[in-house]
Amino acid sequence: MVLRIGILDDEPLALEVLSDYVQKTNGLLLIEATTDAYKILELVQKKSLDILLLDIQMPELNGIQVMKIIGQNCRIILTTAYTEYALDSYDFNVSDYLLKPIAYDRFLKAIEKTKPMLALQTEGQPATPIDHIFIKSEYKLIRVDLSDILYIESLRDYIAIHTVANGKIMSLDSLRNMESQLPANRFTRVHKSYIVAINHISFIERNRIIMKDVFIPIGDSYQAAFANLIKAG
Numbered sequence: 001m002v003l004r005i006g007i008l009d010d011e012p013l014a015l016e017v018l019s020d021y022v023q024k025t026n027g028l029l030l031i032e033a034t035t036d037a038y039k040i041l042e043l044v045q046k047k048s049l050d051i052l053l054l055d056i057q058m059p060e061l062n063g064i065q066v067m068k069i070i071g072q073n074c075r076i077i078l079t080t081a082y083t084e085y086a087l088d089s090y091d092f093n094v095s096d097y098l099l100k101p102i103a104y105d106r107f108l109k110a111i112e113k114t115k116p117m118l119a120l121q122t123e124g125q126p127a128t129p130i131d132h133i134f135i136k137s138e139y140k141l142i143r144v145d146l147s148d149i150l151y152i153e154s155l156r157d158y159i160a161i162h163t164v165a166n167g168k169i170m171s172l173d174s175l176r177n178m179e180s181q182l183p184a185n186r187f188t189r190v191h192k193s194y195i196v197a198i199n200h201i202s203f204i205e206r207n208r209i210i211m212k213d214v215f216i217p218i219g220d221s222y223q224a225a226f227a228n229l230i231k232a233g
Contacts, residue, residue: 003111003118004048007033008040008066009055009079014100018053018079021107028111037061038136041069045133045181049074051095051114056080061141067092069134069141075118077110133181135161135171142169146186150200150211152178154193162214164200190226191219204230 005022007030009015015033022030032043037060043049054076056063067076076092081100095117096110135142148163154175161169161178179189189195190209194216202210207223209216218226 002027002029003050003115004029004031005051005053006031006040006043006049006074007053008035008037008058008063009033009053010035010058011055014055014079017102018107021102021104022053025108025111037066038141041066041134041141042181044070044073047073050118051075051077051111053077053079053098056082064092067094075114077114130183135169136173137169137171144169146182146197147199149187149197151197151214151216152187152195188226188229190222191217198229 005028007015007018007022009018012035015035019030019033022028022033031048032039034040035058037058040049040052044052052070052074054063054066056078057080061069063078063080070076075095077096077098078094079098079100079102083099095114098106098110130146132143132145135144144161144163144166148165150162150164152175153160153162155170157172159171159173159175159178161171163169175189175193175195179187179195182195186199187195187197196209196211196216200211202212204210204218207218209218
């Protein structure tokens with residue numbers, strides 16, 4: 001089993017050292033080493049990481065905030081120069097606590113300690129269905145429940161997530177990226193500029209979808225797939 005690893009740290013040297021450890025260890029695949037918390041959260045949201053090596057003290061989102069957002073979606077190994085967070089780490093999905101500077105043998109022990117936890121999690125628990133996503137909007141990370149999304153609209157370099165309860169949320173993102181994050185049994189692409197929530201479709205008239213008071217076109221290249229989806233129930 002190859003374990004997919006992410007590293008989040010605001011120190012370039014720490015990123016370099018931990019990246020080197022991951023790359024020279026059999027059975028580990030480095031997916032991302034970055035100072036950007038939002039990039040890591042997007043990977044976790046896509047279920048692209050098995051283990052996250054996470055620093056605590058960072059300028060934008062600190063490690064505690066990141067752990068609260070991640071929840072049970074991947075195993076976490078904390079990497080920090082501070083001992084005072086050890087007790088707090090037990091409240092989260094933390095497999096081990098590594099104090100900097102981190103020696104390679106100690107890194108290996110943390111990975112080996114985490115492997116049976118991952119195996120138990122995979123074999124003993126059914127996959128948890130996704131019920132929300134996090135959207136980066138300006139300088140905020142907004143939690144959006146999937147049940148609240150009506151449709152998503154592409155606006156050049158931005159997308160607009162139209163919701164029932166919170167109106168329109170703008171994000172510098174692409175429709176293709178959003179499509180990859182959403183469960184296919186709940187959302188479908190119907191046009192080069194639109195993704196719709198299937199459960200919120202009021203009715204279909206000719207080549208357009210009506211959702212509340214909004215009319216969404218069905219693109220020519222999407223009509224056959226959409227028709228098959230509707231027929232399948």
